[in-house]
Amino acid sequence: MKYYVIAGEPSGDALGARLMQALRRQDLAAQFYGIGGDSMQAQGLKTQFNISELAVMGLAEVIPSIPKILRRIKQTVQHIQEVRPDVIITIDSWSFSARIHQKIRSLKLGIPQVHYVAPQVWAWKKKRARTMYKYIDLLLTLFPNEPRYFTPYHLDAVFVGHPVIESAIVNGAQDKGKFKEKNNIKGRLMLVLPGSRHNEVERLLPDFLEVVRKMHQKYDDISYVVPTVSTVAEHVKRLVIESGLPIKVVEGETERHLAFQDADVAIAASGTVALELAIVNVPHIIAYKVPKLTEWLARRFLHIQFVNLTNILLGREVVPELLQQDCQPDNIMQYVEKFLSQRQPFGRQMEGFEQVRQLLGMGEQTPSDNAAEAVLHLIRHNEDI
Numbered sequence: 001m002k003y004y005v006i007a008g009e010p011s012g013d014a015l016g017a018r019l020m021q022a023l024r025r026q027d028l029a030a031q032f033y034g035i036g037g038d039s040m041q042a043q044g045l046k047t048q049f050n051i052s053e054l055a056v057m058g059l060a061e062v063i064p065s066i067p068k069i070l071r072r073i074k075q076t077v078q079h080i081q082e083v084r085p086d087v088i089i090t091i092d093s094w095s096f097s098a099r100i101h102q103k104i105r106s107l108k109l110g111i112p113q114v115h116y117v118a119p120q121v122w123a124w125k126k127k128r129a130r131t132m133y134k135y136i137d138l139l140l141t142l143f144p145n146e147p148r149y150f151t152p153y154h155l156d157a158v159f160v161g162h163p164v165i166e167s168a169i170v171n172g173a174q175d176k177g178k179f180k181e182k183n184n185i186k187g188r189l190m191l192v193l194p195g196s197r198h199n200e201v202e203r204l205l206p207d208f209l210e211v212v213r214k215m216h217q218k219y220d221d222i223s224y225v226v227p228t229v230s231t232v233a234e235h236v237k238r239l240v241i242e243s244g245l246p247i248k249v250v251e252g253e254t255e256r257h258l259a260f261q262d263a264d265v266a267i268a269a270s271g272t273v274a275l276e277l278a279i280v281n282v283p284h285i286i287a288y289k290v291p292k293l294t295e296w297l298a299r300r301f302l303h304i305q306f307v308n309l310t311n312i313l314l315g316r317e318v319v320p321e322l323l324q325q326d327c328q329p330d331n332i333m334q335y336v337e338k339f340l341s342q343r344q345p346f347g348r349q350m351e352g353f354e355q356v357r358q359l360l361g362m363g364e365q366t367p368s369d370n371a372a373e374a375v376l377h378l379i380r381h382n383e384d385i
Contacts, residue, residue, distance in 0.1 A: 001027055001029075001030060001031070001085075001086040001087070001379065002030075002031045002032075002033065002083060002084070002085040002086050003020075003023060003030060003031070003032050003033070003034075003085055003086065003089060003375075004032075004033050004034045004080055004083060004085035004087070004088045004089065005019070005020065005032055005033075005034040005035075005036065005040065005045065005089045005091070006034045006035045006036075006076065006088070006089070006090045006091065006100065007034075007035060007036045007037065007040060007090075007091040007092070007093070008035070008051060008090075008091070008092060008093030008096045008097065009051060009092065009093055009196065009197070009231075010037055010051070010196040010229045010231055011092065011271065011272050012051075012091035012092040012093060013036050013039045013040050013051055014039050014167075014253075015091050015092070015116065015117070015163050016036055016039070016045075016089075016116075017036075017039035017040045017042065017043045018163055018166065018366075019089070019091075019116065019368050019371050019372060019375075020032055020040060020043040020045065021043060021368065022369045022371065022372035023372045023375065024043075025369070025372070026372055026373075026376060027376070031044075032044050032045045032046065033046050033079070033083050033085060034046075034047065034048070035047055035048050035049065035051060035072075035076060037050060037051045037230065048072075048076060048079055049072065049075075050231075051231070069096065073096070073099050073100060073103070076100055077100060077103045077107075080100075080104060080109075080111075081107070081109070084109070084111070085111060086111070086112075087111065087113075087114060087375060087378065087379050088100075088101070088111055088113050088114065089114045089115075089116060089375060090113075090114070090116070091115075091116045092116070092117040094115065094119040094128070097115055098132075098135060101113050101115070101135035101136055102135050105134070105135050110382075112137050112138070112378050112379055112382045113135065113136045113137050113138075114136060114138045114139075114140065114375055114378065115132070115136045115138075115139050116140040116371060117140070117141070117142055118140075118141040118142070118143075118146045118149070118150065118157070119132075121149050126149075129149045129150050129153055130153045131153075132150065132153070132155050133150075133154045133155035136155070137156065137378060137382075138156050138157075138158065138374060138375070138378050139155055139156065139158070140157075140160050140374060140375075141157055141158065141159050141160065142160070142162040142163070142367070143159070143162065144159050144359075146159065147159055158374050160367045160368075160371040160374060161360070161366070161370055162275065162360045162367060163366075163367050163368060164272060164275045164276055164279060164360065165279065165357075165360050165366075166366040166367060166368060167257075167276065175257065175258055175261050176261045176262060177261075177262060178258050178261070178262070179225075179255075179258035179259050179261060179262040182258070183223070183225075183248065185223045186221070187221030187222055187223065188221060188222045188223070188264040188340065189222070189223050189224075189225065189262050189263050189264050190212075190215070190222055190223070190224050190225075190263070190264065190265050190267075190336070191225060191226075191227065191259060191260070191263045191265070191266035191267070191268070191277075191282070192208050192209075192211075192212065192224060192225070192226045192247065192266075192267055193227065193266060193268035193273050194208055194226070194236065194268075194269055195232070195269035195271065196228075196229045196231055196232060196271075197231070197232065198231075198232055200232075200269050201232050201235050201236055201239070202235075203290075204287065204288065204327070205236065205239050206239070207287070207327060207329050207332070208267055208287070208332070209239065209240070209243045209245060209247075210329040211267060211329045211332045211333050211336065212243075212245050212247060213243070213245060214329060214330075214333050215333065215336065216246065222340075223246075223248070224245070224246065224248070225248045225249070225250060225259050226240060226248070226249045226250070227250050227251075227255060227256040227259050227260070228249060228250070229251070230251065233249070233251050236249055237249050260276065260277070260280055260282065261280065263277075263280075263282045264282075264283075264339075264340065265282065265283050265284065265336055265339045265340055266282050266283070266284040266285075267284065267285050267287055267332055267336065268284055268285070268286055268287070269286070269287070269288055270286050270288045270308055270321075271309075272309070274286055274308050274309055274310055274319060275309050275310060275356070275360075278310045278319070278349075278353045278357075279353065279356065279357055279360070281350065283339035283346055283349050283350075284339075284349075285319070285320045285322060285335045285336065285339075286307070286308045286319055286320065286321050286322065287322040287323075287327045287331075287332050288307065288321075288323055288327060289323065289324050289327045290324075295324055306321060307321055308321055310352065310353070310356055313359055313360075314352055314355060316352075318345065318348050318349050318351075318353075319349065319352075320335050320345065322335075
């Protein structure tokens with residue numbers, strides 16, 4: 001069968017790649033078209049363009065990109081009409097994905113439409129839950145509490161599990177020690193994770209580098225590494241070189257996986273990376289800031305106590321969140337030193353991380369296999385009709 005898979009950012013690219021693998025396990029002759037990055041292309045995706053063009057976030061950044069994004073939406077819809085796939089699967093990035101689904105639905109092509117990763121209606125735009133059924137046939141959710149927000153509004157929503165529990169980072173305890181050995185690191189290792197979007201890197205990495213500068217002046221037994229992704233790799237490398245600091249930049253899933261296994265502490269942007277750190281027991285701090293306009297809009301419309309997924313899942317803060325004016329090198333360094341000396345909140349984090357692992361556990365079958373089964377069931381049901 002032909003699958004049209006669309007991911008709008010690096011986290012969706014990784015999710016899409018695992019879904020493609022799971023679909024191919026059940027459909028050996030599967031053909032994949034759509035939009036994706038390096039991971040999906042490595043699985044055989046014939047992509048229309050690279051997702052780096054879509055990896056923007058925040059009102060101030062999105063507005064200048066609107067004409068290009070609209071052109072890409074039109075191009076994608078035209079390509080779907082040419083390919084005539086058996087199913088369309090969009091991953092995350094609902095603002096972009098919704099426009100594709102709306103246009104495809106209006107053409108009445110009869111193609112089943114799926115969205116993977118529920119919009120966070122529990123945080124904002126709750127009305128989305130009432131209207132999504134008009135544009136998609138199936139919603140695949142990552143968290144067990146999400147289907148209940150959508151099923152009352154006639155949308156088939158299925159909890160498949162969070163893909164973080166099947167990543168190499170999580171399931172590679174046997175590789176512990178390899179990164180330090182390979183890079184001749186004798187002491188402790190600190191990860192610096194400034195995000196996967198250019199605007200995140202631009203705002204966060206200078207502060208993170210200042211933390212490294214202060215740490216390097218104070219400690220001589222700590223090494224520093226930035227695991228990055230292709231969308232921002234050149235940007236990251238340039239800023240690291242300009243800093244003159246002894247920081248190693250690594251790319252690719254293998255190096256990232258090995259670095260996570262050996263890390264003693266991390267500072268990170270908000271996002272799925274925080275769940276990965278939690279599951280492999282790396283003490284960490286979330287530091288994040290957005291432009292003033294985006295902050296004002298967030299305060300006005302977001303209805304959440306926390307921004308970090310670990311804290312949201314647990315309903316309490318176990319991972320420090322240093323946001324906006326609190327996202328300062330001295331504040332970040334204060335927590336890094338506490339974690340390295342295993343002072344509080346280190347113990348509280350370790351207890352919380354164990355609870356997160358239990359909440360996200362899905363038994364023997366992986367989330368990607370669950371998602372693939374749900375997609376194939378939808379296709380077969382559509383054929384029967």
